[in-house]
Amino acid sequence: MNCLRFNLKTNTRRPAILPHHCANCSRRGPRSFCNLPATALRDLHSIATTLNLDAHKVLINEGFSADHVFVICSGCVKLIASSPEGRPLLLRVAGPGDVLGLAALLPGALYRVTAITLDPCSIKSIPRDDFIRFMDNFIDASHATATAMTRDYNSAVLSARRLALSNSAAGKLASTLLDWARMDHLHDGPEHNNLPISFTMPLTHEELGSMAGISRETVTRLLTKFRREGLLDQTEQQMTLHHPNRLEAIYS
Secondary structure, rough: OOOOOOOOOOOEEEOOOOOOOOOOHOOOOOOOOHHOOOOHHHEEEHEEEEEOOOOOEEOOOOOEEEEEEEEEEEEOEEEEEOOOOOOEEEEEEEOOOOOHHHHHHHHEEEEOEEEEOOOOOOEEEEHHHHHHHHHHHHHHHHHHHHHHHHHHHHHHHHHHHHHHHOHHHHHHHHHHHHHHHHHHOOOOOOOOOOOOEOOOOOOHHHHHHHHHOOOOHHHHHHHHHHHHHOOOEEEEOOOEEHHHHHHHHOOO
Protein backbone atom coordinates (compact mmCIF):
# COMPACT_ATOMS: atom_id res chain seq x y z
CA MET A 1 0.00 0.00 0.00
CA ASN A 2 1.43 3.36 -1.05
CA CYS A 3 -0.07 5.22 1.91
CA LEU A 4 1.73 7.93 3.79
CA ARG A 5 4.00 6.89 6.65
CA PHE A 6 2.47 7.15 10.10
CA ASN A 7 4.00 7.22 13.58
CA LEU A 8 1.92 5.36 16.14
CA LYS A 9 3.66 7.22 18.97
CA THR A 10 3.53 10.83 17.82
CA ASN A 11 0.53 10.75 15.46
CA THR A 12 2.49 12.88 12.94
CA ARG A 13 1.57 12.55 9.29
CA ARG A 14 3.40 13.52 6.14
CA PRO A 15 1.30 15.29 3.51
CA ALA A 16 0.34 13.38 0.39
CA ILE A 17 1.59 14.44 -3.03
CA LEU A 18 -1.34 14.81 -5.37
CA PRO A 19 -0.94 13.58 -8.96
CA HIS A 20 -2.84 15.11 -11.89
CA HIS A 21 -3.33 13.07 -15.06
CA CYS A 22 -3.41 9.29 -14.53
CA ALA A 23 -1.52 8.42 -17.71
CA ASN A 24 1.30 10.84 -16.84
CA CYS A 25 1.46 10.17 -13.10
CA SER A 26 4.93 9.16 -11.92
CA ARG A 27 3.67 8.07 -8.50
CA ARG A 28 1.29 5.33 -9.55
CA GLY A 29 1.03 2.72 -6.84
CA PRO A 30 1.10 -1.07 -7.13
CA ARG A 31 -2.68 -1.43 -7.01
CA SER A 32 -4.64 -2.70 -9.98
CA PHE A 33 -6.23 0.58 -11.12
CA CYS A 34 -2.84 2.26 -11.28
CA ASN A 35 -1.55 -0.43 -13.63
CA LEU A 36 -4.10 -0.07 -16.42
CA PRO A 37 -2.77 0.57 -19.96
CA ALA A 38 -2.17 4.22 -20.88
CA THR A 39 -5.19 4.29 -23.21
CA ALA A 40 -7.46 3.13 -20.39
CA LEU A 41 -5.96 5.65 -17.98
CA ARG A 42 -6.58 8.47 -20.45
CA ASP A 43 -10.21 7.38 -20.83
CA LEU A 44 -10.59 7.13 -17.05
CA HIS A 45 -9.24 10.67 -16.70
CA SER A 46 -11.73 11.95 -19.30
CA ILE A 47 -14.82 10.55 -17.54
CA ALA A 48 -13.77 11.38 -13.99
CA THR A 49 -13.93 14.43 -11.79
CA THR A 50 -10.86 14.85 -9.60
CA LEU A 51 -11.58 15.56 -5.94
CA ASN A 52 -8.78 17.01 -3.79
CA LEU A 53 -9.87 16.41 -0.20
CA ASP A 54 -8.29 17.38 3.09
CA ALA A 55 -7.80 14.87 5.88
CA HIS A 56 -10.85 13.67 7.83
CA LYS A 57 -13.36 14.38 5.05
CA VAL A 58 -16.24 12.01 4.34
CA LEU A 59 -16.14 10.63 0.80
CA ILE A 60 -18.91 8.01 1.06
CA ASN A 61 -21.78 7.78 3.55
CA GLU A 62 -23.04 4.35 4.57
CA GLY A 63 -26.70 3.90 3.66
CA PHE A 64 -26.75 6.59 0.97
CA SER A 65 -27.66 5.87 -2.65
CA ALA A 66 -24.67 4.47 -4.55
CA ASP A 67 -24.27 6.38 -7.81
CA HIS A 68 -20.52 7.00 -8.16
CA VAL A 69 -17.36 4.89 -8.13
CA PHE A 70 -14.14 6.36 -6.72
CA VAL A 71 -10.50 5.61 -7.59
CA ILE A 72 -7.84 6.77 -5.13
CA CYS A 73 -4.89 8.57 -6.75
CA SER A 74 -3.00 9.52 -3.59
CA GLY A 75 -3.46 9.40 0.15
CA CYS A 76 -5.33 6.89 2.31
CA VAL A 77 -9.02 6.35 3.02
CA LYS A 78 -10.40 4.34 5.93
CA LEU A 79 -13.52 2.22 5.39
CA ILE A 80 -15.91 1.92 8.33
CA ALA A 81 -19.07 -0.12 8.83
CA SER A 82 -21.49 0.65 11.66
CA SER A 83 -23.71 -1.54 13.81
CA PRO A 84 -27.43 -0.67 14.21
CA GLU A 85 -26.43 1.00 17.48
CA GLY A 86 -23.88 3.16 15.66
CA ARG A 87 -20.76 1.36 16.89
CA PRO A 88 -18.06 1.72 14.19
CA LEU A 89 -15.85 -1.08 12.89
CA LEU A 90 -12.81 -0.17 10.81
CA LEU A 91 -12.68 -2.71 7.97
CA ARG A 92 -9.52 -1.67 6.16
CA VAL A 93 -7.54 1.26 4.79
CA ALA A 94 -7.50 1.81 1.02
CA GLY A 95 -4.63 3.45 -0.85
CA PRO A 96 -3.56 4.60 -4.33
CA GLY A 97 -5.04 2.49 -7.12
CA ASP A 98 -7.87 1.14 -4.96
CA VAL A 99 -11.44 1.55 -6.18
CA LEU A 100 -14.28 2.33 -3.77
CA GLY A 101 -18.06 2.41 -4.04
CA LEU A 102 -18.48 -0.67 -6.23
CA ALA A 103 -22.00 -1.06 -4.84
CA ALA A 104 -22.87 1.56 -7.47
CA LEU A 105 -22.61 -1.13 -10.14
CA LEU A 106 -25.93 -2.52 -8.92
CA PRO A 107 -28.99 -0.38 -9.78
CA GLY A 108 -30.67 1.01 -6.68
CA ALA A 109 -27.91 -0.15 -4.34
CA LEU A 110 -26.75 1.66 -1.21
CA TYR A 111 -23.19 2.23 -0.04
CA ARG A 112 -22.36 -0.36 2.63
CA VAL A 113 -19.49 1.53 4.28
CA THR A 114 -18.48 5.04 5.21
CA ALA A 115 -15.21 6.21 3.64
CA ILE A 116 -13.19 8.93 5.40
CA THR A 117 -9.85 10.36 4.29
CA LEU A 118 -6.95 9.79 6.65
CA ASP A 119 -4.82 12.50 5.04
CA PRO A 120 -4.98 14.84 2.03
CA CYS A 121 -6.23 12.76 -0.90
CA SER A 122 -6.66 13.06 -4.64
CA ILE A 123 -9.59 10.90 -5.76
CA LYS A 124 -11.31 10.40 -9.10
CA SER A 125 -15.12 10.31 -8.97
CA ILE A 126 -16.85 8.49 -11.85
CA PRO A 127 -20.63 8.32 -12.40
CA ARG A 128 -22.07 4.82 -12.41
CA ASP A 129 -23.07 4.67 -16.09
CA ASP A 130 -19.72 6.05 -17.27
CA PHE A 131 -17.84 3.51 -15.17
CA ILE A 132 -19.88 0.61 -16.58
CA ARG A 133 -19.11 1.79 -20.12
CA PHE A 134 -15.45 2.09 -19.11
CA MET A 135 -15.42 -1.58 -18.04
CA ASP A 136 -17.14 -2.58 -21.27
CA ASN A 137 -14.50 -0.80 -23.34
CA PHE A 138 -11.42 -2.02 -21.45
CA ILE A 139 -11.10 -5.64 -20.33
CA ASP A 140 -8.21 -4.64 -18.03
CA ALA A 141 -10.62 -2.36 -16.19
CA SER A 142 -13.04 -5.27 -15.71
CA HIS A 143 -10.19 -7.39 -14.32
CA ALA A 144 -9.15 -4.56 -12.00
CA THR A 145 -12.74 -4.21 -10.78
CA ALA A 146 -12.91 -7.95 -10.08
CA THR A 147 -9.66 -7.68 -8.10
CA ALA A 148 -11.09 -4.79 -6.08
CA MET A 149 -14.24 -6.81 -5.33
CA THR A 150 -12.11 -9.75 -4.20
CA ARG A 151 -10.13 -7.47 -1.90
CA ASP A 152 -13.38 -6.19 -0.36
CA TYR A 153 -14.64 -9.75 0.11
CA ASN A 154 -11.38 -10.87 1.72
CA SER A 155 -11.48 -7.88 4.05
CA ALA A 156 -15.02 -8.76 5.17
CA VAL A 157 -14.08 -12.41 5.78
CA LEU A 158 -11.00 -11.46 7.78
CA SER A 159 -12.98 -9.02 9.92
CA ALA A 160 -15.68 -11.63 10.62
CA ARG A 161 -13.09 -14.26 11.49
CA ARG A 162 -11.19 -11.90 13.76
CA LEU A 163 -14.26 -10.82 15.72
CA ALA A 164 -15.95 -14.21 15.92
CA LEU A 165 -13.03 -16.60 16.44
CA SER A 166 -10.56 -14.65 18.58
CA ASN A 167 -11.41 -15.17 22.25
CA SER A 168 -8.98 -12.63 23.70
CA ALA A 169 -7.99 -9.03 23.11
CA ALA A 170 -4.42 -10.17 22.42
CA GLY A 171 -5.69 -12.62 19.82
CA LYS A 172 -7.78 -9.96 18.08
CA LEU A 173 -4.86 -7.54 17.88
CA ALA A 174 -2.43 -10.24 16.72
CA SER A 175 -4.88 -11.28 14.01
CA THR A 176 -5.36 -7.66 12.92
CA LEU A 177 -1.63 -7.05 12.54
CA LEU A 178 -1.07 -10.26 10.58
CA ASP A 179 -4.12 -9.70 8.36
CA TRP A 180 -2.98 -6.14 7.63
CA ALA A 181 0.46 -7.25 6.45
CA ARG A 182 -0.65 -10.26 4.43
CA MET A 183 -3.79 -8.87 2.79
CA ASP A 184 -1.87 -5.97 1.27
CA HIS A 185 0.76 -8.24 -0.32
CA LEU A 186 3.58 -6.78 1.71
CA HIS A 187 4.93 -10.22 2.60
CA ASP A 188 6.37 -12.09 -0.37
CA GLY A 189 6.99 -15.42 1.30
CA PRO A 190 4.57 -18.28 2.02
CA GLU A 191 1.67 -17.23 4.17
CA HIS A 192 2.55 -19.45 7.11
CA ASN A 193 6.35 -19.22 7.29
CA ASN A 194 7.97 -17.53 10.28
CA LEU A 195 10.07 -14.86 8.53
CA PRO A 196 9.76 -11.29 9.86
CA ILE A 197 7.16 -9.10 8.13
CA SER A 198 7.76 -5.34 7.82
CA PHE A 199 4.99 -2.99 6.72
CA THR A 200 3.74 0.58 6.99
CA MET A 201 1.14 1.11 9.72
CA PRO A 202 -1.03 4.20 8.98
CA LEU A 203 -3.37 3.90 11.98
CA THR A 204 -3.61 5.50 15.40
CA HIS A 205 -4.08 3.26 18.41
CA GLU A 206 -7.77 4.20 18.43
CA GLU A 207 -8.19 3.27 14.75
CA LEU A 208 -6.28 0.03 15.23
CA GLY A 209 -8.54 -0.76 18.18
CA SER A 210 -11.62 -0.15 16.04
CA MET A 211 -10.29 -2.61 13.47
CA ALA A 212 -9.57 -5.22 16.16
CA GLY A 213 -12.74 -4.63 18.15
CA ILE A 214 -10.89 -3.55 21.32
CA SER A 215 -10.25 -0.24 23.11
CA ARG A 216 -7.45 2.22 22.42
CA GLU A 217 -6.04 1.64 25.92
CA THR A 218 -5.93 -2.11 25.30
CA VAL A 219 -4.09 -1.61 22.00
CA THR A 220 -1.44 0.54 23.71
CA ARG A 221 -0.98 -2.00 26.50
CA LEU A 222 -0.77 -4.99 24.14
CA LEU A 223 1.66 -3.31 21.72
CA THR A 224 3.94 -2.59 24.68
CA LYS A 225 3.61 -6.22 25.77
CA PHE A 226 4.29 -7.59 22.27
CA ARG A 227 7.33 -5.34 21.95
CA ARG A 228 8.67 -6.41 25.35
CA GLU A 229 8.26 -10.08 24.34
CA GLY A 230 10.19 -9.53 21.12
CA LEU A 231 7.19 -10.11 18.87
CA LEU A 232 7.34 -6.72 17.13
CA ASP A 233 9.21 -3.46 16.78
CA GLN A 234 7.96 -0.01 15.81
CA THR A 235 9.87 2.87 14.27
CA GLU A 236 8.59 6.15 12.90
CA GLN A 237 8.10 4.62 9.47
CA GLN A 238 7.25 0.96 9.91
CA MET A 239 6.22 -1.95 12.08
CA THR A 240 8.03 -5.31 11.99
CA LEU A 241 6.48 -8.57 13.19
CA HIS A 242 9.46 -10.71 14.16
CA HIS A 243 7.72 -14.02 14.86
CA PRO A 244 4.47 -14.30 12.84
CA ASN A 245 3.88 -17.90 13.95
CA ARG A 246 3.97 -16.90 17.62
CA LEU A 247 1.48 -14.11 16.96
CA GLU A 248 -0.73 -16.51 15.00
CA ALA A 249 -0.67 -18.97 17.90
CA ILE A 250 -2.23 -16.32 20.14
CA TYR A 251 -5.56 -16.48 18.29
CA SER A 252 -5.55 -19.86 16.53
